[in-house]
Amino acid sequence: MILLFVVLFPLAAALAILLGAPARKTALWSTGLTLGATLLLYFAFEAGQGGYQMVTSFPVSRDWNINFTLGLDGLSLMMLLLTALVTFAAVWFTGEIAEHRNAFYACLLFIGAGAMGAFASLDLFFFYAFHELALIPTFLLIGIWGTGNRQLAAWKITIYLATGSFILLLGLIMLYRAVPEAARSFDFRVLQKSAALIPASAQGNIFLILLLGFGILVSLFPFHTWAPEAYASAPAPAAMLHAGVLKKFGLYGLLRLALPLLPAGAQQYNMLLIYLLLGNLIYVGLVTIAQKRLDWMLGYSSVMHMGYIFLGIASGTLLGTSGAAVLIFAHGISIALLFALAGEIRQRTGTLVLEDLGGLGKLMPRAGLAFGLAAFASIGLPGFANFAGEVMVVFGTFRSGANPERFHIYQIATVLALWGVVISAVYMLRAYRAVFMGTIGESLGGVTDLRRSLRVPIGLLVVITLWFGFFPQSFVRLVTPTFKSYFAAKQ
Amino acid sequence: MIILAPSLEIAVLVLGVLVLLFEMFADQIDKRTFAFAAMLGLATVFAASFFLAPSPTEAAQAGFWSFYTADPLAIFFKRFALVTTIFVLAMMIDYAPVVRDSIHAASPQAGLGEFFALPIFTCVGLMWMASAIDFVMIFVSLELVTMSFYILVAFMRRNSASLEAGVKYLILSALSTGFLVYGITWIFGVTGETNLARVSAALVNPAIETGPALFGMLLVLVALGFKIAAVPFQIWVPDVYQGAPTPVTAYLSVGSKAAGFVVLLRVLQPFLVMPQMERLLILVALGTLIYGNLAALPQTNLKRLLAYSSIAHAGYLLVGVVCLAGEAVAYYLVAYLLMTLLSFAVLVSVAKQTGENIEDFNGLAKRSPFLAFAMLIAMASLAGLPFTAGFLGKFYIFNAAVARQQTMLIVVGVITVACGFYYYFKVVRAMYWEAPAGDTPIPVSGLSRVAMVVMMAGIIFFGIYPQPVLDALRPSRDNAPLALKR
Numbered sequence: 021m022i023l024l025f026v027v028l029f030p031l032a033a034a035l036a037i038l039l040g041a042p043a044r045k046t047a048l049w050s051t052g053l054t055l056g057a058t059l060l061l062y063f064a065f066e067a068g069q070g071g072y073q074m075v076t077s078f079p080v081s082r083d084w085n086i087n088f089t090l091g092l093d094g095l096s097l098m099m100l101l102l103t104a105l106v107t108f109a110a111v112w113f114t115g116e117i118a119e120h121r122n123a124f125y126a127c128l129l130f131i132g133a134g135a136m137g138a139f140a141s142l143d144l145f146f147f148y149a150f151h152e153l154a155l156i157p158t159f160l161l162i163g164i165w166g167t168g169n170r171q172l173a174a175w176k177i178t179i180y181l182a183t184g185s186f187i188l189l190l191g192l193i194m195l196y197r198a199v200p201e202a203a204r205s206f207d208f209r210v211l212q213k214s215a216a217l218i219p220a221s222a223q224g225n226i227f228l229i230l231l232l233g234f235g236i237l238v239s240l241f242p243f244h245t246w247a248p249e250a251y252a253s254a255p256a257p258a259a260m261l262h263a264g265v266l267k268k269f270g271l272y273g274l275l276r277l278a279l280p281l282l283p284a285g286a287q288q289y290n291m292l293l294i295y296l297l298l299g300n301l302i303y304v305g306l307v308t309i310a311q312k313r314l315d316w317m318l319g320y321s322s323v324m325h326m327g328y329i330f331l332g333i334a335s336g337t338l339l340g341t342s343g344a345a346v347l348i349f350a351h352g353i354s355i356a357l358l359f360a361l362a363g364e365i366r367q368r369t370g371t372l373v374l375e376d377l378g379g380l381g382k383l384m385p386r387a388g389l390a391f392g393l394a395a396f397a398s399i400g401l402p403g404f405a406n407f408a409g410e411v412m413v414v415f416g417t418f419r420s421g422a423n424p425e426r427f428h429i430y431q432i433a434t435v436l437a438l439w440g441v442v443i444s445a446v447y448m449l450r451a452y453r454a455v456f457m458g459t460i461g462e463s464l465g466g467v468t469d470l471r472r473s474l475r476v477p478i479g480l481l482v483v484i485t486l487w488f489g490f491f492p493q494s495f496v497r498l499v500t501p502t503f504k505s506y507f508a509a510k511q
Numbered sequence: 512m513i514i515l516a517p518s519l520e521i522a523v524l525v526l527g528v529l530v531l532l533f534e535m536f537a538d539q540i541d542k543r544t545f546a547f548a549a550m551l552g553l554a555t556v557f558a559a560s561f562f563l564a565p566s567p568t569e570a571a572q573a574g575f576w577s578f579y580t581a582d583p584l585a586i587f588f589k590r591f592a593l594v595t596t597i598f599v600l601a602m603m604i605d606y607a608p609v610v611r612d613s614i615h616a617a618s619p620q621a622g623l624g625e626f627f628a629l630p631i632f633t634c635v636g637l638m639w640m641a642s643a644i645d646f647v648m649i650f651v652s653l654e655l656v657t658m659s660f661y662i663l664v665a666f667m668r669r670n671s672a673s674l675e676a677g678v679k680y681l682i683l684s685a686l687s688t689g690f691l692v693y694g695i696t697w698i699f700g701v702t703g704e705t706n707l708a709r710v711s712a713a714l715v716n717p718a719i720e721t722g723p724a725l726f727g728m729l730l731v732l733v734a735l736g737f738k739i740a741a742v743p744f745q746i747w748v749p750d751v752y753q754g755a756p757t758p759v760t761a762y763l764s765v766g767s768k769a770a771g772f773v774v775l776l777r778v779l780q781p782f783l784v785m786p787q788m789e790r791l792l793i794l795v796a797l798g799t800l801i802y803g804n805l806a807a808l809p810q811t812n813l814k815r816l817l818a819y820s821s822i823a824h825a826g827y828l829l830v831g832v833v834c835l836a837g838e839a840v841a842y843y844l845v846a847y848l849l850m851t852l853l854s855f856a857v858l859v860s861v862a863k864q865t866g867e868n869i870e871d872f873n874g875l876a877k878r879s880p881f882l883a884f885a886m887l888i889a890m891a892s893l894a895g896l897p898f899t900a901g902f903l904g905k906f907y908i909f910n911a912a913v914a915r916q917q918t919m920l921i922v923v924g925v926i927t928v929a930c931g932f933y934y935y936f937k938v939v940r941a942m943y944w945e946a947p948a949g950d951t952p953i954p955v956s957g958l959s960r961v962a963m964v965v966m967m968a969g970i971i972f973f974g975i976y977p978q979p980v981l982d983a984l985r986p987s988r989d990n991a992p993l994a995l996k997r
Contacts, residue, residue: 029869039995080976080978081976081978082978083978083981084977117767120876149897149898149902150897152896153898156887156896156939159936160939160943163940163943164944171940173943174940178936179929182894182928182929182932183925183928183932186925186929190771190925191915193909193910194723195909197913197914209879501655
């Protein structure tokens with residue numbers, strides 16, 4: 021019941037806002053209540069048990085055996101928490117909207133609701149459909165309220181995501197049809213059981229198509245070019261939601277479907293995935309260093325950090341995949357905070373060109389502190405959740421296929437990934453210095469600090485990432501049972 | 512109460528004749544009354560279609576029933592034709608002033624009566640076509656549809672674009688009819704039969720030469736390709752669609768196309784087992800997909816854009832035909848009906864105030880949010896976003912293609928879907944991003960508002976819950992027409 025509420029309530033709130041309910045009040049209340057309900061789910065959830073909990077199901081199409089099924093395991097619970105947190109923060113961070121206030125908030129809520137639905141669905145059909153719900157709101161958010169070259173950016177993200185989604189749809193249909201007719205189902209639970217029936221020869225193709233589809237959605241190198249542009253142009257709350265939550269759908273899909281159902285296919289294309297993710301880590305990392313604008317830099321950094329999560333997925337170890345899950349959460353929080361602060365800075369100074377900024381730390385101490393914490397988290401300093409995730413990924417990957425005689429590709433990839441940490445330290449710290457330190461920029465005279473009320477969302481996000489940085493076990497304990505069953509089935 | 516299936520057509524025919532007769536003697540009455548009456552009558556027939564007596568089984572197909580069938584597919588498309596005609600009549604009522612202005616007749620209402628009566632006759636033809644299982648019957652009903660379209664397309668006789676469209680349609684359509692008749696004679700010459708079931712039985716006979724029969728089938732395909740606007744018989748579409756009165760365009764692109772597909776499904780059945788035929792159809796489908804989608808990209812006139820989009824959708828439907836997925840094709844057509852008619856309905860309302868170019872939709876979201884939202888739903892469905900009927904249609908089609916491992920069709924299909932997003936979202940962009948040209952709201956009549964709401968609801972309802980459509984196609988006992996249960 022709570023699960024149903026969490027998925028449908030934001031949708032209802034979005035519709036109410038479209039029909040004329042007071043925008044900000046309704047949005048804040050509904051996202052706040054959703055966050056509360058998600059926390060309830062968190063406490064009601066019994067960790068350590070395998071399988072799905074709190075399953076509710078409604079039939080939709082008899083002929084196709086499509087059901088609207090919701091359910092939770094540790095992984096999806098974690099994604100729901102992330103979605104609820106970031107949506108709440110994004111709504112809170114939304115400042116004055118000059119025109120179409122209601123439409124703006126409704127679009128935000130639609131994206132949040134789409135993500136909620138996708139992560140809570142246990143049915144392939146709705147898993148896919150809910151994610152697509154966000155496509156039009158994203159197009160509108162960037163196109164109407166964006167900055168810079170917003171039209172081009174909106175086109176690019178829409179075409180990329182639409183194409184990626186259709187490739188994904190194809191992969192899902194192939195996955196559905198790969199088992200004999202009697203065993204076919206859209207239900208994750210049935211799929212998991214019947215996955216053993218998929219012939220190994222068919223797994224490779226399906227995995228490749230799924231990797232391509234999900235990869236485009238997560239900005240896997242070389243399909244990443246839409247991301248920085250879109251995030252730079254999008255209004256801050258939209259960038260928070262998209263980079264923080266919606267993009268993670270692809271990773272969630274790989275963890276949820278591709279890994280457990282197609283182990284042979286995953287093995288076959290692991291090399292390819294590792295080469296591509298090194299492109300994310302090293303190539304995009306270097307590109308990030310070269311950026312001259314804060315928003316573009318953050319956009320590229322979010323593409324780069326996807327590399328670590330992919331590395332965890334490719335590692336094929338329990339430790340690595342659990343690390344990937346933790347990192348999904350941690351990165352979602354830190355990037356949302358960074359985009360929110362960048363949006364606040366843009367609002368006050370009218371520019372995000374690094375050269376024009378400087379010395380903001382004196383004018384906006386609160387923003388400086390928050391940005392510093394988020395930047396440290398993003399680099400992966402110990403004490404933040406990102407660190408916990410990255411360490412697990414790195415150890416997990418290094419151990420995979422370890423052989424004292426010689427280095428395997430996994431070990432080489434791990435070493436290169438560690439250089440990625442240095443790269444992200446370089447660009448984050450340089451950006452921090454350029455924005456907050458040094459002499460105050462010429463045109464920045466009357467810049468004011470953050471509103472006091474923004475302490476709430478910032479505090480929330482920072483506390484959460486610190487909490488999970490110090491006590492990662494409170495999370496790992498949730499997600500490992502999910503992955504354990506994958507690896508148990510494999511042997 | 513049990514009704515025999517042919518009485519539906521007879522009822523609609525009588526309705527059309529009555530409208531014509533009364534219209535002639537009622538000079539003082541507002542002619543739109545007749546359109547309302549016709550809509551009401553068609554709705555009654557639609558309701559009656561749920562109380563049909565079953566047609567005889569295949570073994571007992573003799574006499575009249577060897578020309579005519581009332582299987583679930585036929586009933587389904589009869590309802591389809593009725594619903595389409597009702598929506599088109601609603602659109603025509605809104606469009607009536609434009610027709611009046613372009614006729615310049617002595618009396619202000621001259622011509623309107625025929626404008627409302629002709630679609631009823633087209634509807635009879637479409638319904639008849641859905642039931643035709645004999646080449647002769649197919650030909651006759653096809654001609655009934657085409658004849659009434661000749662007049663409707665060229666209806667605005669002082670408008671050169673409409674006249675041009677009429678002439679183009681007339682000449683090319685007559686040509687394709689010639690192909691149809693010629694093809695039928697070849698098939699008849701080989702098999703000695705015109706009934707489809709007996710033709711396919713005869714074709715299995717090893718003593719019969721399949722070569723000439725295939726040639727005849729090819730000629731029939733040319734004629735049907737013209738009806739459904741498949742490449743390379745699509746040349747007429749953009750000009751005719753753009754020139755014809757908008758409601759007629761909508762009717763052409765939905766009714767005429769759907770009927771073409773029903774006939775195609777029926778006619779192809781005996782021939783699709785031959786590998787040559789399958790290869791040919793794959794080529795046609797590929798060409799249609801590529802041509803329709805690529806040519807739609809640069810369009811700036813919305814009516815023309817919708818014309819190319821209708822070619823593109825014919826491509827997806829053909830994929831379904833190649834994969835022998837009759838159910839998927841039928842569902843796709845329902846989705847196509849709703850989303851295409853909805854976009855044409857919005858176009859009629861907006862074009863009255865501004866124009867038919869995409870530019871004219873600039874800032875529509877500010878001028879009239881309702882129309883913009885309706886168009887947004889239509890475009891989302893045409894592009895194939897989930898929770899709309901258009902998505903499920905594409906889902907079924909692609910599912911069938913994956914099942915039959917038509918890799919080429921799948922790859923091209925995915926690419927063209929991406930193209931579709933671009934040109935459909937161009938309209939969304941105009942409505943939501945651009946600054947409005949004027950700030951006066953655009954008036955929408957109550958009737959079209961109701962029609963639009965119904966279509967929007969249909970798009971979303973069938974996009975989430977497709978079961979009613981699938982059930983209607985099923986001959987099984989528990990969901991057969993009511994009359995069967997007794």
